[in-house]
Amino acid sequence: MSKIYDVIVLGAGPAGLAAGLYAGRSRLDTLIIEKGQDGGQIAITNEIENYPGQILEGESGPSLIARMTEQAKKFGAERVSDVIKSVELDGDVKKLVGNKGEYLAKAVIIATGAFPRPIGCKNEAQYVGKGISFCATCDAAFFEDFEVYVVGGGDAAVEEAMYLTKFARKVTIIHRRDELRAAKSIQEKAFKNPKLNFMWDTVVDEVDGDEILSKMIVKNTKTGELTTVEADPEDGMFGLFGFIGLLPNSKLFDGIIDMENGYIKTDDNMHTNLPGVYAAGDIRVKSLRQVVTAAADGAIAAMQAEHYIANLK
Structure with missing residues (x-):
């Protein structure tokens, strides 16, 4: 027994x-x-x-x-x-x-x-582990000196974006609203970080690339306008991290x-x-x-x- x-x-x-x-x-x-x-x-x-x-x-x-x-x-x-x-x-x-x-x-x-929570864009599952990640601590080193995008606007998203600036040459936070939800103390640090950029009123609509992530289409939440973001030709890829709950x-x-x-x-x-x-x-x-x-x-x-x-x- x-x-x-x-x-x-x-x-x-x-x-x-x-x-x-x-x-x-x-x-x-x-x-x-x-x-x-x-x-x-x-x-x-x-x-x-x-x-x-x-x-x-x-x-x-x-x-x-x-x-x-x-x-x-x-x-x-x-x-x-x-x-x-x-x-x-x-x-x-x-x-x-x-x-x-x-x-x-x-x-x-x-x-x-x-x-x-998944980012929710088209083709997402195809690029998890091939450019898309949900763990900055695990995967930041793979993107050393690359461009990286972070989806989210809360504490976790902003803190992990700041961590990624230690590795990536440029980090852009993509947020569906026009202001962050993170604690004010975290926001203050983020806005002072020269390697952090912000893409406001935006969501990721679709991701694509040959084998690895090298292109995404983002949509403006207010106008519906679609914009294509492509990796630097010398890099051939970029990172996309999801922190949306x-x-x-x-x-x-x-x-x-x-x-x-x-x-x-x-x-x-x-x-x-x-x-x-x-x-x-x-x-x-x-x-x-x-x-x-x-x-x-x-x-x-x-x-x-x-x-x-x-x-x-």
Whole structure:
């Protein structure tokens, strides 16, 4: 018979790792299941300036996550790398079925996070990895001394655009409005950066090229005018990075847990509509998706799971 854990945490981003840490410190038998690398969205973020008490100036996402991973491990949280295909979340024992086997627990904390929203232009899928990217930290070095375009106007888009200026010779932010949505402190830095340019009231309509991305058609959101942007002939290509929000990684729970626009509904204590099942971090309905709020969600979910387990017959 499969081992029955006290808590299974699904996902190893800031929410999942915080949940694993708090569950482990509470002496709960805890398993963290992650299908990829630890960290979720923060693992592909170069600079973090808004996490309280960060150790180093210019903290990177990977370095912060590495410490979170070690903390969870220190307090006894077990780890499995697997992709969960189906779940049974009713009853006192929850079952998760993955490629490597079945996992049982008294409580489940869902911290599966979210993934980048596609740019939404024609031929996009054809050029992902061939000029189109959603991770500046991962792919910036491939575009050293090339021209790069960044789609978006929020905090992530502007911060990653500034990071890309360390590599590209020119970076242009393409934004559908005539002003940025990023925090004022971030905007101030961006407008002072001599390598940053702005293409206002614009969206990417289509991308093209021979094998790699070398041409795109952009559309003015106010006039509808189409403009063709081509790579410098000497370069033969350019980079296009998308940072226009996230989509919840919640398909596994369709029809099982109450949701709103794909995000899992919870109360302030991370309870879902199912007893013993909690959601934490970017996966749940909330007003702010940041590392600090994800970590707080994970801590709350773990403590609520402890209370739930203590009251099981």
